[in-house]
Amino acid sequence: MSEVLLEFEGLAKSFGGVRALDGLDMRVKRGEILGLIGPNGSGKTTSFNVVTGIYTPTSGRVRFDGRDITGLGARKVYEAGIARTFQRSRLCLDLSIFDNVMIGNHARVNNGLWFNLMNRRGLRREVEDGYARARELVAGFSADLADRMFAPVGALPMIERRRIEICRALVSAPKLLLLDEPSAGMTHDETAQLMDDILAVRDRMGDLSIVIIEHEMGVIERLTDHCVVLSYGRKISEGSYAAIAADPEVQTAYLGVD
């Protein structure tokens, strides 16, 4: 088995005259946490949208777990083992913690009409198994949250909502988790707690790979094994956080140092 889980080859995506991705080459190894950083508009979120099948690339290839997944639709990408969170929360605020987590579990349930109508025992077992799985995931973040699985998520503070979003992504047992600015909208203390959470998830889930987009450099420094820096849709640097932070091109493009 190759140690590379995800690979971009010359990935490009244009929107009219805007080259959001401009020939990006990048690799994510199994089990690593990779930080994807760069100034606003450098193509970070577009790369997530291309990998997850929301956008079809203009050119280039995406390979995942030994397969070419270029241009596969969102559902097939999800079934292949890639899950994500979004920069802006996509939780259903009126629904419970349990319901929100289960939305991420749809590939694992046999929810055909015939099954639901005729196999009541099977349906019951499916719901019970889903509940046990969702509760276990949530308990991994917070025992208190796990005791409130039927509370509406709209009543929860931002950090708890982020935890639920990560659980919703993890319930599909992905091989790759894409986190788009998980610290957005959180306080310094909440961000610190979330970093502990993400490291704990990685410890619990052995060879899960994580790609994290973040503007908070403290988060990138603490969490990542490797970083890739984008500018105008191209990779301008990569390496450990210490290496990229010391790179003059990164300082000029990203940190605003001349």
Ligand SMILES: Nc1ncnc2c1ncn2[C@@H]1O[C@H](COP(=O)(O)OP(=O)(O)OP(=O)(O)O)[C@@H](O)[C@H]1O
């Ligand atoms: N759907 C779209 N239609 C038109 N232009 C888009 C679209 N999505 C992204 N872009 C443009 O592509 C470029 C890259 O955007 P992207 O959101 O990927 O950057 P980013 O690095 O994630 O930025 P940020 O850090 O602000 O989230 C920007 O110029 C953006 O305006």
